[in-house]
Amino acid sequence: MTWNTPDDRRYTETDEWVMLADDNATVGITDYAQDQLSDIVYVELPAVGETFKQDDIIATVESVKAAADVHIPVSGTVTAANRTLEDEPEIVNSGPYGEAWFIKLTPSNPVEIDGLMDSEAYARYSAARED
Amino acid sequence: MLTECGVESIEDFFDIIPEQHRFPEMDLPEPLSEMEVLRELQELSESNAEASHHPCFLGAGAYNHYLPSLIDHMLLRGEFMTAYTPYQPEVSQGTLQTLFEYQSMICALTGMEVANASHYDGATSTAEAVIMAINQFRGRRAKIILSPTLHPQYRHVVRTYTQGMGLTILGDDDPAADLDDIIAELDDETALLIMQYPNFLGELEDMEGLQTAVHDVGALLCVVANPIAMGMFKTPGEYGADIVVGEGQPLGIPMSYGGPYLGFFATREKYVRKMAGRLVGETVDANGQRGYVLTLTPREQHIRRDKATSNICTNQGLMVTAAAIYLSVMGKQGLRKVAELCYHKAHYAADCIETLPGFSVRREKPFFHEFALRCPAPVADINTTLFDDYGLIGGYDLGQDYGHLENHMLVAVTEMITREDIDCLAEALRAYT
Numbered sequence: 436m437t438w439n440t441p442d443d444r445r446y447t448e449t450d451e452w453v454m455l456a457d458d459n460a461t462v463g464i465t466d467y468a469q470d471q472l473s474d475i476v477y478v479e480l481p482a483v484g485e486t487f488k489q490d491d492i493i494a495t496v497e498s499v500k501a502a503a504d505v506h507i508p509v510s511g512t513v514t515a516a517n518r519t520l521e522d523e524p525e526i527v528n529s530g531p532y533g534e535a536w537f538i539k540l541t542p543s544n545p546v547e548i549d550g551l552m553d554s555e556a557y558a559r560y561s562a563a564r565e566d
Numbered sequence: 567m568l569t570e571c572g573v574e575s576i577e578d579f580f581d582i583i584p585e586q587h588r589f590p591e592m593d594l595p596e597p598l599s600e601m602e603v604l605r606e607l608q609e610l611s612e613s614n615a616e617a618s619h620h621p622c623f624l625g626a627g628a629y630n631h632y633l634p635s636l637i638d639h640m641l642l643r644g645e646f647m648t649a650y651t652p653y654q655p656e657v658s659q660g661t662l663q664t665l666f667e668y669q670s671m672i673c674a675l676t677g678m679e680v681a682n683a684s685h686y687d688g689a690t691s692t693a694e695a696v697i698m699a700i701n702q703f704r705g706r707r708a709k710i711i712l713s714p715t716l717h718p719q720y721r722h723v724v725r726t727y728t729q730g731m732g733l734t735i736l737g738d739d740d741p742a743a744d745l746d747d748i749i750a751e752l753d754d755e756t757a758l759l760i761m762q763y764p765n766f767l768g769e770l771e772d773m774e775g776l777q778t779a780v781h782d783v784g785a786l787l788c789v790v791a792n793p794i795a796m797g798m799f800k801t802p803g804e805y806g807a808d809i810v811v812g813e814g815q816p817l818g819i820p821m822s823y824g825g826p827y828l829g830f831f832a833t834r835e836k837y838v839r840k841m842a843g844r845l846v847g848e849t850v851d852a853n854g855q856r857g858y859v860l861t862l863t864p865r866e867q868h869i870r871r872d873k874a875t876s877n878i879c880t881n882q883g884l885m886v887t888a889a890a891i892y893l894s895v896m897g898k899q900g901l902r903k904v905a906e907l908c909y910h911k912a913h914y915a916a917d918c919i920e921t922l923p924g925f926s927v928r929r930e931k932p933f934f935h936e937f938a939l940r941c942p943a944p945v946a947d948i949n950t951t952l953f954d955d956y957g958l959i960g961g962y963d964l965g966q967d968y969g970h971l972e973n974h975m976l977v978a979v980t981e982m983i984t985r986e987d988i989d990c991l992a993e994a995l996r997a998y999t
Contacts, residue, residue, distance in 0.1 A: 477864065479839060492704055495873070502870040 438466040438561055441532055445508065445548050446557035449490075452532065453508035455548055463536045464496065464505060464527065467561040472498035475527045478520040480537060486512045487540075489547050494537055496527065509547040511540035617821060617959065621987035625936050625978025626766070626962035627688065627717050628824065629816045631794065631904065632982060634895045637818045641888050651883035653844075655859045661883070662858035665846040668890040675796045675893070675901075676810040677803020678832035682843035684881040688790065688813030689720040691829030692760060693727035694842045694876055695788045695809045698833070699758035700731065701840050701875045702786065707757035711737035711748050715765035716790060718967040724760075741968045745771050749779045756785040758809075763789050763802060767928065767964070767976065768912075768936030770799065777806025793817050793830065794908065795934045797901035809833045818892025819885055828885035839865055842876030904981055908935035911988065912979035918992040919977075923999045928974075936978040938964060938971060943998050945975045956994040958987070 440446070444454035450468035454461045469475065477497040487493055487507045494505035516538050520527065527535040542548070552560060573579060580588055598606065617630040641647065645660055652658040665683045672681035685691045696710055710733055712721050721738055728735070737748040737759075745761065752759065759780050764770050780787040788809040789802035794816045796802075802810045814828030815821070833841050839862065847861030867874040896904065912935040916927045924942030939961070941948055949960035965972040979988070 477839065497864040497869070499864075500869065502864055502873050504873065 437558070438470060439532065440466070440554040440558045440561070442554035444532075445551035445553060446560075447506065447508045447551055448560070449504075449506045451506060451508050453548060453551065455542070455545065458541055459514070460509060460511065460540050460542050460545075460548075461536045462493075462505075462508060462538050462540065463531055465557070465561075466531050468496075468503070469528050469531045472496060472501055472503060473528075474499045475524045478524045478527065478537070480516040480518070480520065481513050483513050483516055486543075489544075496524075505537060507538075507540070508551060509540075509542045510544050511542040513538050513540050515539040615953070615959065617982075620953070620957050620959045621983055621990070622959040623961045623977050623979065623983070623991060624959050625768075625980075626976055627719070627813060628821045628827075629794070629935075629978060629980055630821055630982050631816050631818075631980050633818055633820060634892065636895050637888055637891045640891050641884065646884065646887050648883075651881065653860050655857060659858060662846050662860075664887050664890050665844070665881075665883070666848060666858050667894075668886045669846060671890065671893045672793075672830050672832050675793055675801070676791060676807075676830075676832045677801030678807070678810050679803075679835040680838050680841070680845070681830065681832035682841055682845050682881075683883075684814065684886050685829035685831055685843060685878070686880070686882060687815075687825065687827040687829045688811065689717070689723035689829070690727070690878075691811035691813075691831045692716070692720045692788070692790055693724045694829075694831060694878075695760065695811050696724055696728055696733070696758060697731075698809065698837070698840050698842060698875050699786045699788070700728075700733065702837060703757050707755055707785070708732060709734045709736070709753070709755045709757060711751050711756060711759040713745065713748055713759075713761040713765065714738040714741045714743050714968075715767055715769070715771075716760055716762045717766050720762075720790065742970045745776065749776070752779060752783045752785060754783050756780075756783055758786045758788055760788040760790060763791050763799075764795055764934040764936070767938045768933040768978075769928075769931040770934060771931060773800075773802075773805040781806070792934065794901070794905050797898075797905035798909065799905075799934070803832075808837065814882075814885065814889050817889040818895075819888050826882060826885055828882045828889055830889075838862060840875050841865070842874075842878065844879055844881050905934075907981035908979065911935070911981065911983055911985075912937060912977075914985070915977065915979045915983075915988045915991065918988060919995060922992065922995055925995060925999070935980060936976055939975045939977050941973050941975055941995075941998065944973060948975065948995070948998060951997065952991070952994050956990055958991055958994060 444452045446452050450465045452463055452465050475498045479495040481493045489510045490506050492504045493507045496503045517536050622630045669681040685694055737751055777787055786808040789807040791802050791810055791812045810832045812830055814830045845862050846858055849857055849859055851857045866879050867877040916937050919925050920927050926940045928938040945963035952958040952960040962976040964974040964976050
């Protein structure tokens with residue numbers, strides 16, 4: 436089994452992705468994460484304006500078989516939360532890297548991103564866990 | 567099997583227990599026949615003094631209300647009277663509908679939007695409110711403010727339930743602190759403020775402005791309410807409470823030595839994912855017909871595991887059924903009538919006793935069916951006289967929990983107390999003037 440891991444972003448060991456563009460970062464969960472969780476039925480998001488440190492819990496995802504915490508890949512302040520997920524959580528299954536982004540934030544320490552995995556490393560990391 | 571285990575007899579398994587403790591001398595009386603046992607137990611039970619035989623002025627969290635005979639008539643039916651609450655929708659539509667109706671009535675009573683299918687009792691419901699608030703803030707706020715006039719035992723249970731969670735629980739250090747004092751403790755670290763309505767001393771605190779103060783710092787407000795009082799007073803929901811919990815015992819459940827009771831729990835819809843306990847929802851089946859099922863179960867421990875708000879999903883199914891029957895029998899008007907009877911009788915009692923020299927009623931705030939009575943002698947002494955000489959069960963000794971209320975008796979008056987009982991109490995207290 437292989438999962439989609441686009442090379443325009445970075446990945447965490449807890450299966451979130453982050454994509455940096457200028458002063459803004461977008462965060463979501465990976466294809467591997469949505470596949471492991473199976474049908475997602477509920478997403479709880481943080482409030483805009485909340486500030487988090489790297490690895491803090493920012494959201495919760497519930498599927499028909501599990502509940503999982505979503506950690507923030509880099510420290511920062513939330514500038515937007517994808518409210519569509521509250522009404523249509525199933526889009527996390529169909530488009531984890533696109534329309535189903537979780538939050539946008541202004542990173543307070545953008546160099547943190549350099550410590551995260553690139554797409555190749557994350558693909559190996561995911562595959563290794565399947566064995 | 568014994569051979570397989572490598573022993574000769576079942577007794578060999580108990581070798582590890584020291585010989586002298588293995589088969590101790592029990593010093594039991596000779597065996598009795600069923601008839602003799604029944605007689606002995608009967609005699610034992612008759613040595614109890616019950617509220618059914620003695621006018622009871624003791625409340626402090628458990629109240630002697632009238633139990634319509636319809637409650638037992640319905641409750642003891644085999645379909646309800648089971649040791650375990652059955653949740654399979656295929657076979658349990660009656661039970662599930664009863665739970666659903668109970669939840670709906672608790673919402674109406676408290677002025678809230680969602681209610682669960684109950685916790686053990688008022689104290690554990692209150693503790694679950696604390697855990698829910700902590701979860702709501704994902705642990706980013708860890709301060710809990712308790713009003714000192716929240717039931718002392720509830721405050722103990724909150725502390726027991728949450729030990730090890732790293733919470734700061736304060737507000738009740740000074741037993742004489744009032745609502746303004748605890749409002750002053752609010753800050754942006756505060757997750758929850760809990761107050762009781764009517765409070766432990768029977769008083770109705772001024773609720774105006776409370777929700778604004780709590781919500782201004784982004785905290786949640788939990789009100790511990792007496793369900794009978796909700797029959798005549800403005801609901802905590804109208805005062806902006808985020809969580810309303812309380813003891814359901816006054817709703818058709820006998821006092822029976824402190825349990826089993828019923829903890830009700832209601833909140834706002836926006837917090838439904840964070841609430842603990844079972845939740846029954848209404849839906850339609852494959853044929854489009856109305857049906858009831860457990861709902862929002864991913865909140866619970868079998869899916870959410872360590873991330874669940876609570877790992878207790880036990881409810882008081884039978885007590886819930888009793889409360890649902892009670893509320894259905896009484897109806898809105900009936901419940902209001904019970905509340906009014908309690909209120910007027912309690913005020914008649916306070917007016918009578920207050921005329922006695924040496925006695926005074928705390929009247930800084932309005933009260934419902936319970937009031938703090940300052941006495942000219944220790945409450946324990948007075949209670950002994952009341953019981954031994956007049957057959958009355960006296961009130962709660964407030965000095966046990968509130969240093970500044972030494973020689974204060976908490977007197978509860980429900981609809982079960984007659985005018986003669988009150989006159990008898992006043993006459994009995996006259997001996998102390």
